[in-house]
Amino acid sequence: MSCENSSCSASNGEPTATRSAAPMWIIVAALVILFVGGYYFDQHSGWFDPKVYAPYASGEKLSAYQPQSGEAAALAKGKAVYESVCGICHGSDGLGKPGQAPALAGSEWVVAKGFNRLAHIPLAGVNGPIQVAGKDWNMAMAAMGAALPDDSLAAVLTYIRGSWGNKASAVSADDIKKIRASMGGASVPCSCDQLKAMPE
Amino acid sequence: MxxxxxxxxxxxxxxxxxxxxxxxxxxxxxxxxxxxxxxxxxxxxxxxxxxxxxxxxxxxxxxxxxxxxxxxxxxxxxxxxxxxxxxxxxxxxxxxxxxxxxxxxxxxxxxxxxxxxxxxxxxxxxxxxxxxxxxxxxxxxxxxxxxxxxxxxxxxxxxxxxxxLFPSHWFLFAALLWFPWIYSTANLLLPFNHLPRGVVQPIIGWWFANNLIFVWLTLVGVGVAFYFLPKISGRPLTGYGYALFGFLTLVFFGSWVGIPQSAPVPAWLPTVSSVAAALAILPVLALALVVKKSACGAGVSCKGGPFCFIKFGMLGFVVSSVLYVSEFCPRYARVLDFTWFNFGVTQWQLLGFATMIFCGAIYEILPRVMEKDLPFPKLAKVSFFLLASGVLLYVLPLIIGGVEQGMKLHHANVPFAEASAVALKFLRISTTGQLLILLGALCLLLNIFVMTIHWKIGLLKQLIAAVTAPLESTEVKL
Known part of the structure; x- marks a missing residue:
């Protein structure tokens, strides 16, 4: 049956749509959301790193929380010990405090080739006049490091010898152990002359 | 030719x-x-x-x-x-x-x-x-x-x-391709073979749920609405450009949504999902504008007729989609996750959008296809008011209750049991809504079944008439 007979109505009432272009404002809105979304993605996604989960947002932030090993670990540990034991007087910037403690940054005692004399300072303490980086001090420093374990003390010495522009060699826990043994348990603060009498 | x-x-x-x-x-x-x-x-x-x-x-x-x-x-x-x-x-x-x-x-x-x-x-x-x-x-x-x-x-x-092609063609044809793709992929990966283990499983599940409920239902629902709005009002569909833009952005960005903010998966997945959700506002907005231009001022007095169903369904589409997308905004997600909110939104998408559109379409098509009026046209109109009021009574309490529940869950001094119990009074109201929807659905069922039975009786009568008809005299040649 087709529509040749006039009794049936052709299905010509189908809906139509007049063609028109998408308006500019919505395309601009799309671009704005894409831009903001891209920034949000950059800030929060960790760039597809499968190890990064919320609330962390990047691999770098995540690794800052990881336990470290090797030289970096020693430095991080040294920094932590320094700030809780030494930094109170010597300053967390290593510049010392006037009338209280000399600077460690640029101190000839700290950056000397060997660390034997340096290690004696926290292990035994210092007493009497001493010259540090061209300034005269009259010191009364207790044996602040005597109670620290070997590896902590080694880490602190490594830290102060390698920070704030100092560039001297690292100190190992074994070295500290040997120096401690050579002192034979003596904990009388050294004078400047005693320190100078020791090998470097 | x-x-x-x-x-x-x-x-x-x-x-x-x-x-x-x-x-x-x-x-x-x-x-x-x-x-x-x-x-x-x-x-x-x-x-x-x-x-x-x-x-x-x-x-x-x-x-x-x-x-x-x-x-x-x-x-x-x-x-x-x-x-x-x-x-x-x-x-x-x-x-x-x-x-x-x-x-x-x-x-x-x-x-x-x-x-x-x-x-x-x-x-x-x-x-x-x-x-x-x-x-x-x-x-x-x-x-x-x-x-x-x-x-x-x-x-x-x-x-x-x-x-x-008419705009409905794009939406409906895309839906024809979309479902086999997502359904086969999700089924083969999850329940059939259990291939991926651990973190990948829920990701596939969320991807499928989003593509099914948000993308697929939008494709079919909007495709059907775009046909019936101009069809019933007798005016051409206005806003072709918006429709095209809405279609393309829905297909392009819609399928990336779906990973909840609280998901225990690598951070880039919820982040991409959030960005895609922000972009998915665009198709919702564009499609809503087409509906507004085509439906408002159409001069159709529907009084519970199919046009009402389609309009209410599209309103449901816009509101439920905006709420759905807001689930992926990190600021709100923290409060809304693990509450009745998401459930309420899904029910709105299913009942307040898809079901309304299809009910309206069925009421519009059936009399044409059967060449006969509905057996209970008044029930059909009543069912609109039952369904519409039922949907609102059903989903709004769930959504409001979800927000309150979420705020209580976030409050350090409110115990968990108390936060969960907050939803109870809302559930009481929403169940009333469910019963109204059920009544509305019964009206639809009654119309279709009585119509089918009438048609079958008609067929039977034709058959009996054909068998028992006396032979025409021209055939009886003696």
Whole structure:
């Protein structure tokens, strides 16, 4: 049956749509959301790193929380010990405090080739006049490091010898152990002359 | 050129070709809708009277709620959408349905699949994956039935005479391709083979749920609405550019949404999901503008008629989509996760958007296809008001209650049990809404069934008349 007979109505009432272009404002809105979304993605996604989960947002932030090993670990540990034991007087910037403690940054005692004399300072303490980086001090420093374990003390010495522009060699826990043994348990603060009498 | 290709068909001829497939699809769909709503009501009884079904394992919350959701989607929304789609395609092609017997068989396969799946869930044989609960047999049946109907739809699409496509074509054709893709992928990866382990499993689940509920339902719902709004109002669809923009951005950005902010997965997944959700506002906005331009001032006084259904459904689409997208905004997600909010939004998408649109479409199509008025036209109008008020009563308390629950969950001094109990008073209201929706669905079912029975009696009468008719005198040659 087709529509040749006039009794049936052709299905010509189908809906139509007049063609028109998408308006500019919505395309601009799309671009704005894409831009903001891209920034949000950059800030929060960790760039597809499968190890990064919320609330962390990047691999770098995540690794800052990881336990470290090797030289970096020693430095991080040294920094932590320094700030809780030494930094109170010597300053967390290593510049010392006037009338209280000399600077460690640029101190000839700290950056000397060997660390034997340096290690004696926290292990035994210092007493009497001493010259540090061209300034005269009259010191009364207790044996602040005597109670620290070997590896902590080694880490602190490594830290102060390698920070704030100092560039001297690292100190190992074994070295500290040997120096401690050579002192034979003596904990009388050294004078400047005693320190100078020791090998470097 | 084949001379038959130039033939023009009349509307009644096109409608008649759809009659049997559409009755098969819609009849079963309406039955599943009623069953799904009834099961959903039974499921929430847990919150009102916990011991009501305590001795009945079939109706425990986990089983009944899953079966109800699947019935609303696979039982009602999908066959209804497919039936409406077949009719729209043959109308737009100005040609009778190609291969009309195929969708009839497919409809029966589909309903069989839904039956098997529902029974399996209720007896505890569900696969345990959200929206993929149906066991393998049922999933294969659904997939095959969908493909068969899709083939019919594509064949009918191929019969069209005008080269230019109507916006509904894009949406509905995309939906035909979208579902087989996501359903086969998700089924093969999750319940069939359990290939991925651990973190990947929920990611696939969220991807599928989003593509099914947000993308697929939007494609079919909007595609159907874009056909009926101009059809009923008798004016052309305005805002072609918005429709095209909305379609492309929906297909492009919509499928990236879905990973919740609280998901225990690498940070880039929820982040991408949030960005995509922000972009998915655009298609919602664009499609809403098309509806506004086409529906407002159309001068159609619907009074509960199909136009009302479509308008209410599209309003539901806009609001539920905006709420859905807000679930992926990190600031709100922290409060809304693990509350009734998400459930309420999903129900709004299913019932307030898809079901409203398809009910309206069915009420509009049925009288045309059957060449007969609805048996209870007043009930059809009543069902609009029942469904509309029911949907609002059902979902709004869940959404508001979800927000309150979320705030309490975030409050350090409020114990967990108290935060959960906040939702109870809201659930009491929402169950009333569910009952209203159920009544509305019963009106639809009654109309379709009485119509089918009338039609079958008519067929029978014709048959009897043909058998008992006296032979014409010209044939009796003595």
């Amino acid at each position: 084949n001379p038959t290709e130039n033939k023009t068909f009349c509307a009644s001829e096109i409608d008649a070709s759809c009659r049997v497939p559409l009755l098969a699809l819609f009849g079963g769909a309406a039955l599943w809708l009623v069953a799904g709503l009834a099961l959903g009501t039974a499921a929430v009884m847990t919150f009102h009277k916990p011991d009501m079904f305590a001795d009945c394992p079939f109706l425990t919350f986990g089983r009944a709620q899953a079966a109800a959701n699947d019935l609303l989607l696979y039982g009602f929304a999908m066959p209804a959408a497919l039936g409406v789609m077949l009719w729209i395609f043959s109308r737009l092609s100005q040609s009778p349905l190609a291969l009309p017997i195929v969708p009839v068989a497919a409809a029966h396969l589909w309903h069989l699949g839904v039956l098997i799946g529902t029974v399996a869930i209720l007896t505890g044989e569900s696969t345990g994956q959200t929206w993929l609960e149906y066991p393998r047999v049922a999933a294969v049946l659904l997939f095959a039935a969908f493909l068969l109907i899709a083939i019919t739809a594509v064949a009918t699409f191929g019969l069209r005479k005008a080269r230019e």
